[in-house]
Amino acid sequence: MQTGGGLIPARKRGNMINILVVDDDPMNLKMAEFILKQKQQYHVRLAKNGREALEILESDPTIDLVLLDIEMPYPNGFETLKLIRNNPATHFLKVMFLTASSGTADVQKAAELDAIGYVKKPFMPQDLLDHVERALIADF
Numbered sequence: 001m002q003t004g005g006g007l008i009p010a011r012k013r014g015n016m017i018n019i020l021v022v023d024d025d026p027m028n029l030k031m032a033e034f035i036l037k038q039k040q041q042y043h044v045r046l047a048k049n050g051r052e053a054l055e056i057l058e059s060d061p062t063i064d065l066v067l068l069d070i071e072m073p074y075p076n077g078f079e080t081l082k083l084i085r086n087n088p089a090t091h092f093l094k095v096m097f098l099t100a101s102s103g104t105a106d107v108q109k110a111a112e113l114d115a116i117g118y119v120k121k122p123f124m125p126q127d128l129l130d131h132v133e134r135a136l137i138a139d140f
Contacts, residue, residue: 015041016041016042016043017039017041017042017043017064017065017136018043018045018060018062018063018064018065019036019042019043019044019045019063019064019065019066019067019132020044020045020046020047020053020056020057020060020063020065020066020067021033021036021044021045021046021047021066021067021098022046022047022048022049022050022052022053022066022067022068022069022072022077022080023048023069023072023098024048024049024069024071024072024073025069026048028069028098028121029046029048032044032067032098032128033046035125035128035129036128036129036132038125038129039129042132045060045063049072049073049075050068050072050074050075050076050077050079050080050083051074051075053066053068053080054075054080054083054084057084057087057089057090057093058089058090061089063093064094064136065093065094065095065096065116065132065135065136066084066093066094066095066096067096067097067098067119067132068080068081068095068096068097068098068099068115069097069098069099070097070099070101070106070110071099071100071101077097077099078109078110078113081095081110081113081115082113085113085114094116094135094136094138095113095114095115095116096115096116096117096118096119096131096132096135097110097115097117097118097119098119098121098123098128099118099119099120099121100120100121100122102118102120116135116138117131117134117135119131
């Protein structure tokens with residue numbers, strides 16, 4: 001299946017692309033979910049912290065992409081990504097940061113942890129959709 005110039009990942013439920021959004025702010029979760037569901041092929045799951053995200057990832061092997069906030073209570077986004085990378089069942093997942101944090105050190109740390117992208121909040125809906133699309137078709 002092709003989209004906007006690239007292949008859709010093979011790991012999906014039916015024709016759905018499974019995206020996990022992780023943020024401790026309920027409004028940010030609802031906004032991201034609303035925007036992503038504009039694409040009918042996106043199935044969106046939500047987690048309010050890193051611990052909940054890790055539980056979802058352990059129980060749902062169909063997740064294709066994780067959108068992860070950095071500034072959350074323990075584990076924060078960086079710690080959550082380290083745990084994802086250290087787990088053989090999830091180390092291969094594409095993870096993109098969706099965060100208000102945009103310091104040079106944070107961007108560099110995200111790259112060192114093999115984050116596939118970095119979207120600064122607040123974001124425009126089309127901007128988020130474009131970043132997600134690029135992340136889904138990127139080689140990792």
